[in-house]
Amino acid sequence: MTISRRTALSALVTTLLPPQALSEALSLTELPGSVAAPDFTLTDLNGIIHRLSDYRGRPLLVNFWAVWCPPCRRELAALADLREQLSDTYVAVLAINLGDKAERIAAFLQQHPAPNLPVLLDHKKSTAAAWHVRGLPVAYAIDTAGILRYGALGERDWRAPIIERQLRSLP
Numbered sequence: 412m413t414i415s416r417r418t419a420l421s422a423l424v425t426t427l428l429p430p431q432a433l434s435e436a437l438s439l440t441e442l443p444g445s446v447a448a449p450d451f452t453l454t455d456l457n458g459i460i461h462r463l464s465d466y467r468g469r470p471l472l473v474n475f476w477a478v479w480c481p482p483c484r485r486e487l488a489a490l491a492d493l494r495e496q497l498s499d500t501y502v503a504v505l506a507i508n509l510g511d512k513a514e515r516i517a518a519f520l521q522q523h524p525a526p527n528l529p530v531l532l533d534h535k536k537s538t539a540a541a542w543h544v545r546g547l548p549v550a551y552a553i554d555t556a557g558i559l560r561y562g563a564l565g566e567r568d569w570r571a572p573i574i575e576r577q578l579r580s581l582p
Contacts, residue, residue, distance in 0.1 A: 439561035470581035482566035
């Protein structure tokens, strides 16, 4: 039997870290200061235009991803699950794809469904540049006033209860 490096490291972290530290490792990182999220205007796979300003007044999780990125691919279904878990709230979840063609994304989603998750297209990566995205996956949680409150660089388990609590607590 072969065990992947990821599985081995996850098992090691789970057994060595106390529950509080493990919970914090899975959480989003609180961002300092009061920085406004850069505005964007992007089209989703259905041709609907989304602007950050359209979400003013409600908390928002923005996740940057790409089809070629293995951690991004792994977490996309969990993002869709998180969106469903938050369906009783005003918290919105958006997945912004960096540079992939719509046909490639659609083909990926046929094999790896992420139901009801809006996928926005950043073909020119201009939104990613404005948000200073330097690696993938990366996510930001924005409060109702449009202020960046939490961030995450790298893969997350979006089904983790602590993340749901953090997003529900956004003003």
